[in-house]
Amino acid sequence: MATITAPTSQKAAPPGILTHPATRKLLALAALAAVLVPLAVTQWGGATWPSALTVDVSEPLGKASDWIIDNRDSHPLFLYFFGHVSNVVVIAVRAVYLALLAVGWAGVSAIGALVAWRVAGVRLALGTAAAFLACGLLGMWVPTMQTLALMVVAVLASVVVGALLGLAAGLSDRMDRVLRPVLDTMQVLPAFAYLLPVVLVFGIGVPAAVLATVVYAAPPMARLTSLGLRGADKEVLEAVESLGTTARQRLLTARIPLARKELLLGVNQTIMMALSMAVIASVIGAGGLGDRVYQALASVDVGAALAAGIPIVLLAVVLDRVTGAAGERLGESGRSPVTWLYALVVAAAVALAGRLAGFLDWPDGWEVDIAEPVNRAVDWMTAHLYSGVPVVGGTADWAGHFTSWVLNPLRDGLQWLPWWSVLLIVAALAWLIGTWRTALTAVLAMAAIGVLGVWDPSLDTLSQVLAAVAVTLVVGFATGIAAARSDRFERLLRPVLDVFQTMPQFVYLIPVVALFGVGRAPAVAAAVVYALPAVVRITAQGLRQVDPAALESARSLGATSGQQLRQVQLPLARPALLLAVNQGVVLVLAVVIIGGLVGGGALGYQVVFGLAQGDLATGLVAGAAIVCLGLMLDRVTQPTERRAKKGA
Amino acid sequence: MSRKRITVAAAVLVLATGCGAADMTKQASPFANAQGAKTVTLSVQSWVGAQANVAVAQYLLEHELGYRVDTVQVDEVPAWDALSQGRVDAILEDWGHPEQEQRYVQDKKTIAAGGDLGVTGHIGWFVPTYFAKKHPDVTNWKNLNKYADLLRTAESGGKGQLLDGSPSYVTNDKALVKNLDLDYQVVFAGSEAAQITQMQQFAKEKKPFLSYWYTPQWLMEKVPMTEVKLPPYEEGCDADPAKVDCAYPVTPLQKYLNADFAKDGGKAAEFLRKFKWTTEDQNQVSLMIAEQKMRPEEAAKKWVDSHESVWKAWLS
Numbered sequence: 001m002a003t004i005t006a007p008t009s010q011k012a013a014p015p016g017i018l019t020h021p022a023t024r025k026l027l028a029l030a031a032l033a034a035v036l037v038p039l040a041v042t043q044w045g046g047a048t049w050p051s052a053l054t055v056d057v058s059e060p061l062g063k064a065s066d067w068i069i070d071n072r073d074s075h076p077l078f079l080y081f082f083g084h085v086s087n088v089v090v091i092a093v094r095a096v097y098l099a100l101l102a103v104g105w106a107g108v109s110a111i112g113a114l115v116a117w118r119v120a121g122v123r124l125a126l127g128t129a130a131a132f133l134a135c136g137l138l139g140m141w142v143p144t145m146q147t148l149a150l151m152v153v154a155v156l157a158s159v160v161v162g163a164l165l166g167l168a169a170g171l172s173d174r175m176d177r178v179l180r181p182v183l184d185t186m187q188v189l190p191a192f193a194y195l196l197p198v199v200l201v202f203g204i205g206v207p208a209a210v211l212a213t214v215v216y217a218a219p220p221m222a223r224l225t226s227l228g229l230r231g232a233d234k235e236v237l238e239a240v241e242s243l244g245t246t247a248r249q250r251l252l253t254a255r256i257p258l259a260r261k262e263l264l265l266g267v268n269q270t271i272m273m274a275l276s277m278a279v280i281a282s283v284i285g286a287g288g289l290g291d292r293v294y295q296a297l298a299s300v301d302v303g304a305a306l307a308a309g310i311p312i313v314l315l316a317v318v319l320d321r322v323t324g325a326a327g328e329r330l331g332e333s334g335r336s337p338v339t340w341l342y343a344l345v346v347a348a349a350v351a352l353a354g355r356l357a358g359f360l361d362w363p364d365g366w367e368v369d370i371a372e373p374v375n376r377a378v379d380w381m382t383a384h385l386y387s388g389v390p391v392v393g394g395t396a397d398w399a400g401h402f403t404s405w406v407l408n409p410l411r412d413g414l415q416w417l418p419w420w421s422v423l424l425i426v427a428a429l430a431w432l433i434g435t436w437r438t439a440l441t442a443v444l445a446m447a448a449i450g451v452l453g454v455w456d457p458s459l460d461t462l463s464q465v466l467a468a469v470a471v472t473l474v475v476g477f478a479t480g481i482a483a484a485r486s487d488r489f490e491r492l493l494r495p496v497l498d499v500f501q502t503m504p505q506f507v508y509l510i511p512v513v514a515l516f517g518v519g520r521a522p523a524v525a526a527a528v529v530y531a532l533p534a535v536v537r538i539t540a541q542g543l544r545q546v547d548p549a550a551l552e553s554a555r556s557l558g559a560t561s562g563q564q565l566r567q568v569q570l571p572l573a574r575p576a577l578l579l580a581v582n583q584g585v586v587l588v589l590a591v592v593i594i595g596g597l598v599g600g601g602a603l604g605y606q607v608v609f610g611l612a613q614g615d616l617a618t619g620l621v622a623g624a625a626i627v628c629l630g631l632m633l634d635r636v637t638q639p640t641e642r643r644a645k646k647g648a
Numbered sequence: 649m650s651r652k653r654i655t656v657a658a659a660v661l662v663l664a665t666g667c668g669a670a671d672m673t674k675q676a677s678p679f680a681n682a683q684g685a686k687t688v689t690l691s692v693q694s695w696v697g698a699q700a701n702v703a704v705a706q707y708l709l710e711h712e713l714g715y716r717v718d719t720v721q722v723d724e725v726p727a728w729d730a731l732s733q734g735r736v737d738a739i740l741e742d743w744g745h746p747e748q749e750q751r752y753v754q755d756k757k758t759i760a761a762g763g764d765l766g767v768t769g770h771i772g773w774f775v776p777t778y779f780a781k782k783h784p785d786v787t788n789w790k791n792l793n794k795y796a797d798l799l800r801t802a803e804s805g806g807k808g809q810l811l812d813g814s815p816s817y818v819t820n821d822k823a824l825v826k827n828l829d830l831d832y833q834v835v836f837a838g839s840e841a842a843q844i845t846q847m848q849q850f851a852k853e854k855k856p857f858l859s860y861w862y863t864p865q866w867l868m869e870k871v872p873m874t875e876v877k878l879p880p881y882e883e884g885c886d887a888d889p890a891k892v893d894c895a896y897p898v899t900p901l902q903k904y905l906n907a908d909f910a911k912d913g914g915k916a917a918e919f920l921r922k923f924k925w926t927t928e929d930q931n932q933v934s935l936m937i938a939e940q941k942m943r944p945e946e947a948a949k950k951w952v953d954s955h956e957s958v959w960k961a962w963l964s
Contacts, residue, residue: 069729069751097679146679204722204730206679285720285730287679295721297841298694300848301941375941386849396849403802510841518811518837518846519803597838599803599846605815605836612723612816 025431033424040420049419049450056453058617065616068200086207089153093206097149105136107351108145114343116318120325128322131314138307139367140289147278147288148315150206151271154213158270162218166225166266170259171251176226186219189630190590191280192607193623199284200616209286217273224266228259264327271323272502275316279309279504280594283611293506302378302510303371309507310370316502382514399521402467407520411463415456422459423447430636433578442635445628454625460602461592461629464520468527468588473581476532480539480580481565490540497533505530505594513598523595523604531587535580542576543569582637589630603629679718688909688916689718691727691736694814695840696866700933701740701765703944705923707952708959713915723816728904732758737909738920742902743769743818753904760910762903766924771818771862771896773810774873776847779856788877789828796831798856804833811859812836813843820892821860824878827893832858847871864927866934922962929958 044050072078100108109132117125135144165183169176194212202208232255240254256263282290292308386394414422426446431439449458483490509526516522546569554568570577596604603622610619688709692702706717722730728748730736740762752759775786785791796808803809810832812821821834837843843859844867850857851871861873878895885894903920910917929951936947952959 072733094679199726203733203735204720204726205733205735282721284726285722285735287718287720291719291721295692295699295719297839298696298699298721300841300844300938303941304943372941382849383852386852400802408802408805509839510845513842513845514849517801517849518835518842519801521802522842595838598842599835599837601836601838605838608838609815612725612814614725614729 022432026428029424029428029431037420037424041418044419048415049453049455051453053451054453055451057621061617061620065200065614072203082201085211086202089207089210092153093149093210096152097146100145100149103351104354105132105141106354107347109133110350110354111347112318114347116322118340118343120322124318124321124325128318131318134314135311137368138310138370140292140308140311143287143289143292143308144311144315147286147290147312150210150213150286150288151274151278151315154210154217154274154277155267155271157210158214158217158274159221159267161214162221162266162270163225163263165218165222167229169222169226170229170255179222179226183219183223184634185627185631186215187223189216189627190593191216191277192590192593192604193626195280195284196607196610196616196619196623199611204285206286208284209281212281212284213274213277216277217270220269220273221266224262224269225259228262228266229255231262232258261327264323268320268323268327271319272316275312275319275502276504278312279506290504293504297506297510300510301371301375302507303374305507305510306374307370309504312504313499313502317498320502378511378514382511385515395515396517399516399519399525402524403519403521406467407463407524410467411460414459414463419450419455426632426636430632430638434635434638438635438638442632445631445635448628449625449632452621452625452628454603454606454621457602457606457622458625458629461589461600461604461626464524464527464592464595464600464602465585465589465629465633468524468531468592469581469585471524472528472531472535472584472588475528476535476580476584477539477577479532480536481543483536483540484543484569485561485565493536497537500529501533505591506597509594509598518599520595520600522598523592523600526595526598527588527591530591531584534587535584538576538580538583539573542573542580545576546572578637582634585633585637586630589626589633593626686714686916687716687718688738688913688920689720689736691730691739692719692721693724693727693739693741694721694816696934696938697767697864697930698741699937699944700930700947701923703937703948704925704933704951704959705740705920707945707948708962709916709919711952712963713919715916723814725816728752728759731904731906732756734906734908737906737913737916738762739904740920740923741765741767742904743771744899744902758907760905760907762905762910762921764924765901765903767864767901767927767930769862769864769899769901771860771899773821773858773876773878774861775856775858775876776851776854777872777874778854780874786876787874789830789879792858792876793831795856795858799832799858801835803835807831807833808858810834811843811846811857813860814838814840817860817862818896819860820886820889820896823890823892827891828879864931864934866931866938869931869935870939919962922964924962925958929955 044052103111109129112132113125113129116128132144135141165179169179169183191212194215195208198208198212198215202211236258237250237254240250245253278286278288279290279293282288282294285291289308289312293305293312296302296304296308386396417425423443423446427439427443430442449455479493483493505526508529509522512522512526512529516525550568550572551564554564559567592600593604593607594600596602596606596608603626606618606622607626609615610617610622690702690705692699702719706719709715709717720730720736722736724743724745725748727736727739728745731739732752753761773789780787783795786795792808799808799810800806801809808831810821810825810830812819812834813836815836815838817840824830825832825834837846847857847859847867848871858876859873861867867873879893881895881897886892886897903923905913905917905920910921913920933947933951936942936950937944940947942950
């Protein structure tokens with residue numbers, strides 16, 4: 001196949017070229033293209049992917065789907081394997097849920113606060129209690145407990161699975177080589193792409209939701225476990241080894257304790273990923289808070305969606321801070337088991353008192369209705385901003401212009417480009433910024449999209465991603481620079497970023513439609529809102545970490561503050577900026593896909609369609625294309641340094 | 649890891665799980681029946697009419713029959729699957745899925761028909777009435793091409809825009825546009841919420857639009873719409889999805905129950921089978937939920953308080 005020959009012959013290039021500057025890489029690629037492109041063109045001309053090179057997978061997929069539905073209640077594979085998996089999940093979630101209900105709202109809040117107090121201090125304890133009470137005040141106590149039960153099971157399972165995989169990768173080089181690309185890839189996949197296969201096997205419901213969450217949340221745990229084990233201090237290990245310990249003793253007494261920080265960071269990451277999945281999984285019947293958000297959106301009720309979204313944000317912020325603080329406090333002394341005992345006794349007492357006083361279900365009278373004022377505010381906003389605003393024009397006009405002047409030309413341009421030239425561009429970009437390996441992966445991923453027969457919709461999605469990334473980077477870099485230069489601005493910004501990072505994307509889909517209409521523009525807008533916090537954060541952090549000595553010397557040379565920024569800070573923060581680009585691209589892709597729900601069309605719509613109609617052929621092919629697109633975008637934007645640092 | 653330990657681990661695994669077959673098509677939701685309450689799980693589809701059915705059924709089940717009701721929002725086709733597995737006990741409003749009906753009701757017998765809902769559904773193409781008044785001839789499909797220019801948007805490119813909704817809805821629009829030779833582009837809003845928001849924005853500015861829509865639907869009361877006549881529906885004219893060139897049929901909406909629930913569901917199953925109301929009733933509740941932003945249970949209470957004679961019959 002012409003598509004893969006290009007990169008394979010790059011493999012044959014002498015290693016010396018790799019050490020030479022970018023021009024050499026481009027020259028090599030150009031030489032290669034000069035040979036292969038004419039071949040490809042004479043064989044398969046035209047702009048879109050040649051139909052001779054596609055594989056139609058819809059029939060086998062349709063058959064597979066029928067087979068699963070017909071055999072789900074009789075085939076041994078389902079009865080003796082999947083059935084038990086599903087059963088265990090249901091029993092576990094139910095057990096946690098019943099326990100939470102039995103402890104009651106007073107008990108759960110008290111236990112949460114006391115645990116937070118012991119691991120993270122008084123301030124976070126108060127915050128935790130306030131967060132739980134806020135969930136109750138919003139009238140969301142039972143859904144919050146449902147989500148919490150699901151999260152507890154999913155996070156535990158993710159941590160166990162992730163830790164085991166990480167252990168394997170940390171101890172065996174061969175496992176590491178096998179697992180790393182898989183984990184790398186899973187990290188960049190949009191959550192939406194996971195749903196359909198899981199639903200097909202397990203059906204709509206909690207087991208499917210938990211398993212999709214585990215698949216999504218386990219990879220960071222595995223990566224960080226392996227990283228922690230591999231990063232352990234060599235000298236300490238040698239010292240332990242010289243004591244004549246066995247391999248297992250070394251692992252248990254030295255390597256794992258030394259990796260504590262990474263392990264806790266892994267748990268933290270896993271929790272965040274699992275929570276972000278909580279809402280998306282409601283599409284496949286997870287219930288709980290996510291389902292409330294989803295149902296509220298059906299009646300275009302932003303206020304009610306927000307009432308269910310806020311508890312998710314609160315849970316996420318609290319869990320993030322508490323596990324983060326636990327990681328920082330590691331190694332500090334003074335954590336005596338006695339205070340833990342006190343905490344336990346107090347918690348039990350509160351729970352018991354709550355039980356005796358009948359404080360199990362959240363009292364109805366204590367609920368605050370925020371839906372109405374929020375809806376009024378949203379209505380006012382959309383009524384006054386939608387169109388006819390003097391001078392600048394309304395948001396609908398912007399959306400229209402953005403669609404006709406940016407999105408349409410970009411999409412048409414990409415689709416007009418001959419397919420081989422798209423591959424060439426991908427190869428060139430990925431090779432320039434990375435190695436021939438990343439270039440090869442990127443080109444193969446792009447070619448796979450063509451083979452699956454979704455070339456045109458994928459380029460449509462790609463055009464939305466590119467437009468959104470451009471906007472995100474301009475706004476994000478500007479805000480990040482401002483935040484790096486002013487402490488007060490950064491302090492103001494931090495809670496806003498926290499909220500937007502954890503707010504379920506579904507919540508702002510409707511306001512976005514109200515402002516920008518239906519189409520690709522709102523999808524892009526939602527993606528920008530979602531990706532912006534990460535970009536701002538990484539940019540600000542990168543700029544702040546620039547060596548103060550370098551800045552000082554620039555200042556003493558009389559550089560103005562603009563010159564300092566341009567000539568010292570930005571160049572020195574280049575790795576961080578590249579990372580920001582990479583993260584921005586991955587996050588934008590995730591939301592552009594969800595944009596299928598607001599008229600984004602293309603791959604996102606196909607996944608939604610597949611889920612909604614139970615149409616495996618459409619949904620799975622689009623899901624696979626998203627995976628490939630994500631892989632390609634990640635490789636094209638992945639700086640070499642990151643890869644080198646991760647290398648063992 | 650030694651081989652012996654693997655064997656032991658495998659044995660433990662088999663002991664822990666392999667005590668027999670586990671049929672996951674018979675597993676209920678983990679949130680069901682908490683604290684000894686009898687629970688009914690109802691599927692809510694994403695449109696508000698369906699929410700209205702569920703809200704009223706839920707209110708009566710909880711307050712008159714003492715059940716605890718869980719609701720799950722599921723799209724139409726997956727809902728059939730969930731119903732067959734017992735993950736939900738009932739679908740209260742189905743718009744006709746012959747393929748699923750054949751598979752689950754006739755062949756596998758895991759779903760039982762639950763009778764008419766009493767509401768008649770109709771899908772069609774609609775324009776806002778203010779637009780139809782200004783251009784009366786737009787209500788016939790033959791004249792649609794004349795108005796393509798007026799209905800153009802950034803999304804539809806050089807053609808007129810035909811706004812479609814959620815991917816889960818039954819639609820032949822792409823085939824219709826092609827087979828009727830219309831100068832239109834089908835733009836999928838991707839969800840009903842997005843579609844409604846867009847139509848409301850258009851209506852606020854009295855802009856013309858053409859949309860796939862259906863009745864009964866509460867939005868009709870807020871944004872009065874007139875149907876565009878398509879070539880009349882005849883039996884079988886929509887048999888081949890690629891060759892459809894006729895209007896959508898009129899569908900008496902149906903209820904379906906999980907087969908086991910229908911047998912052993914006691915009063916709840918009996919009640920859901922008898923649940924039957926009119927289009928006006930449903931619209932009243934839908935409007936309260938979607939337009940007045942009342943909570944579904946409040947809307948249901950309001951309706952229940954003023955329509956005792958209707959629902960008393962369902963409980964007898």
